[in-house]
Amino acid sequence: MGRGILITSNLPQLQNLIKRDPTAYKEEFLQQWNHYNSIRQIFKINPDEQAHHFRELVAFISQVATCYPIETIDFPHHLSSLLLESYGTLSPDTRKTLVQNLVTLRNKDVISSIELLKCLFPILPRTTSPTLRSFIRKTILSDIRTANLRSKNHKLNRAVQTMLFGMVGRGMDGDVVGDKGNLRLSNNQTNDRAAHNSEEAMWAVILTKELWRKRIWTDAKSVSIVSLGCFHPVTKVQSASIHFFLENEGKEDSDDDSGEELNIRALHHRRDINKKTRSGDKKMQKKLNTAKKKLHNKTDTSTNFPALQLLNDPQTFAEKLYDILNHYDKRFSLDHKIILMQLLSRVMGAHKLCVLGFYTYIVKYLAHRQLRVPSILVALAQSVHDLTPPDAVAPVIRKLAQEFVHPGVGSEVIAAGLNAIREVCRRQPWSIDDDLLGDLVEYRKSRDKTVIAAARSLLQLYREVNPGMLRKRERGKDASMGLSSGAQPLPFGHSGEAMVDIEGLTLLEDHLQRLRDEDGVTIYENDEGDAIWEGWDVESDATDESESESEGWINVEDNDDALNITDSEDESDKPLVTQNPDNVPESRVSMLATTKILTPADFALLNDLRIQAARKIVENGGGSHAKRKLATLEINKKSHQPNQLLGDSFVSENDILGPRKKAKSNYAERMASIQKGREGREKYKSNKGKMNKDTPSSSTNREKARNKPIMMILSSGAVKGKKRASLREKQRKLRVHIEKAKKARH
Known part of the structure; x- marks a missing residue:
């Protein structure tokens, strides 16, 4: 009996024995299970009483729950309900213990991923501990990544995306506060609820962005979650959502959840100051190889589709962005308005949308004294495309010319104005009139190189796209010859002739013909069928695959008379089609595509x-x-x-x-320049010292003096001379030292 009491009081020992033989120790487990139920009832009333013992019992039952699945069927529900209902009254240690044991139950397949995430998502915005918050975040990301490792887990993804949609949507009915001042709410309860909703939405956006960067989610639903956050009334959530679309599409985080990059310089420095051992060399080389591999993966990988192309109803999305920008103009700071402009302009340029009110809105920010005016000019240029009406862009061009291109401003301002006009006219050449274009082109005779380059680029642009708007002496030989032959650019809204060929397709046809002549076989015959598409297939949903398999092939009769070739507007979206093939006479049309x-x-x-x-x-x-x-x-x-x-x-x-002018180089650029200058040289170091000399010699007296004991140097003449030096001599030596330091810096 004494041994039985000892076993039941020592939970780690009992846990070990139960895992070895669950049947023999079932009574001892049931005794602890009843004890757990009684303490749980007390714990609900007073969480501070017997909290330590309660945490020990929870950890014990979590470890042996797989041995008694029937008896512990309600145990995960106990933990999740306790976290969700009494999270504010629990101590930090109890919260951490409950979360960790829920994760343990998930790792032992006692609960599913959906059950775990339904508990973790609500408590993530309420967690104030950085350690616990980081643990929950990593658990959510790793669990979703593991579930989608071999194939897409559509059931889990849909459930998680529904939860994230709800987290973002719960705060959409709040008032737009802005970031220039806080809008006072009616009472503290409303304020607390709005803060909680904003934290929920923020974490939903953060998790979605992480899953997108790691290429776990690459579908349109994840983009829809972030696009909903772009209209959130809280500026912090809105800014995080907008930056998701403004970030580089090819950028991808490494698989390391910590997000910390290895500092190669720090590794070399630590190796220099530490003791030199073979094991240390191997460890450093291993870390360097890991860093190079991560860098290689970052530069080589890219996402499947840009997020902007997966937007649902881009026109409505752009119009809502403009409404927010225009209606709450006084509540947003300049930085926030600029990122709204940039996102709106990117959507307009990518999908060729027309939000004409945007050009009226942006005119008031087109001034050379405006803060961050280059970013505003970038947003203006990105919003213009070939379907933008020239009448809407013409006032913007005139405003740019009046504010940026005149003798009363500096050369950098003139160059920026000319470059902005060039980028706008590159997308819509009909947005400027002949007289204004002629005046702007005259700036190519300026004395400043930046202004000359900007004016010449504008002149060269119109020599290619519309030389008829230039004066005769400014058109150049090629453009003049083209105009004399009758070649004229099409007006706005007009399309060219019907597309008859794929650009450069004759090159491919000749190449395949040469291969057939050399090998004596037909290139088009392929027994494998789908082998030519290997590596080029686009991932599709399981439903699409099932539909395509059920439909099967459709037999079509080979009848040339039934073909109906038309040049209607319905076929204007054919890819890679042009009127003039490369380096091939216009009379020759390749039939390879048929x-x-x-x-x-x-x-x-x-x-x-x-x-x-x-x-x-x-x-x-x-x-x-x-x-x-x-x-x-x-x-x-x-x-x-x-x-x-x-x-x-x-x-x-x-x-x-x-x-x-050339900007000051950073450390990486300077080292690259140094390495480039060392190419073709055998030795890079100086010959100072016996190790680098052609003829070996001993060290110098100066090198020996560095290793002398301090007591031998104190009585030397050099040290005594420094002590007897006058103030004037000390000043002179200090001045020489300062001058040498200045020269070394430059």
Whole structure:
């Protein structure tokens, strides 16, 4: 009996024995289970009483719950209800214990992921402990990532996305406070409820962004959660949601949840000052290899689809953004209004939308003394596209010319104004009149290089897109010859002739014909069928796959008479189609697309062939137009998005400011320049010291003096001379030291 009492009082020992033989120790477990139920009733009334013993019992039952599933069937519900109902009255240690044991039950498959997340999501905004909050966040992310590791867990994803939608939507009916001042609410209860709703929405946006960055969620539903947060009345939630769309689409976080990057310089410094051992060298090399691997993964990976392209109803989204920007203009700070402008302009440029009120709104911010005016000019340029009415953009162009391009401002202001006008006119060439264009082009005769470059770029643009708006002496030879031959740009709203060919398709046809002649086989015949699409398939939903499998193939008769070829507007959205193929006479039209289904691999090969043809033209002296075309093709190949609308619509502040004086280099740039200068040299270090000399020698007296004992140096003449030095001599030496330090810095 004494041993039985000892076993029941020692819970870790009893836990070990139960895991070995659950049947033999069932009575002891039931005794502890009854004890747990009695303490739980007391704990609900007074959480401070027997809290330590209650935590021990909870941890014990969590470990052995799999041994007695029938008896502990209600145990997870006890923990979750206690957390959700009495979270505010529990001590921090009890909260942490309950959360950890819920995670333990999930790891032992006692509860499902949905049951765990239904408990963790509500308590995440209420948690004030940074340690517990970080633990809950990592648990949520890791659980969702594990569930979607091998295949998409659509049931879990839909349940979690529904919860996140609810967390964001609960605070949408609040008042817009803004970030220029706090709007006082009616009472403290309403204030507390609004703060809780804002924290819920903030965590929903944060978790969705993390899952998107880690490529766990890449569907339109996750984008819809963040897009809903863009209209949240709390500025903090709205700003976090907007930055999700403004971030670089190719950027991806590493798999490390800590988010900390290895500092290579710190590793080398720590290695220099620590003791040199072989194990230390191996550890440092392992860390360096890990850092290089993470850096390589960051630079090589990219998301499947940009978030902007997955927006549901972009026109309504853009109009709501403009309404918020215009209606609450006085409540938002300039920084917040700028990010709203940038998101609105990116949506307009990416989807070719028309929100005409935006151009009237942005006019009041177009002044050279306006703070952060380059960002505002970037937003203006990104919002314009070829479907934007010129009448809506023309007043903006005139405002830019009046405010930025006149002799009363500096050269940088003039260059920024000309560059902004150029970027707007690049997207809509009909938004400027002939007289204003002629006046702006005259700035190419300025004395400042930045102004000259900006004016020449504007002149070169109109030589290509619409040379008829330039004076005859400014058109150039190629543009004048084109006008004399009758070539005229189409007016706004007009489309060209029917598309008859894919640009450069004849290059692909000739290439395949050469392969057939060399191998003596037909390239189009492929027994494997789907092998040519390997690596190019787009992930689809399970429902779509089931529908496609059920429908099967449709037999179509090979009858040329039944074909109906039309040039109506319904077929104007064909990809990669142009009127003038590369380096091929206009009379020749390739029929390859009518005899073969072009795969993504064929289009990649077609892009390579176009690059090779353009490179040959450049080598044979093709001129600046051929060089620009080659650069465009190479950029499209690197980005793997040859037809992506986002690439042409995004503008940076450097495009507006133009070329300026070389900025001060940072450490990485200086080291890269140093390494470039060392190429082709055998030795980089100085010959000072016996190890680096051609002829070995002993160390110098100065090097020996560094290792002398301090008592030997105190009686030397140099030290005594310093003590006897006058104030004037000390000042002179200090001045020499300061001058040397200044020269070393420069």
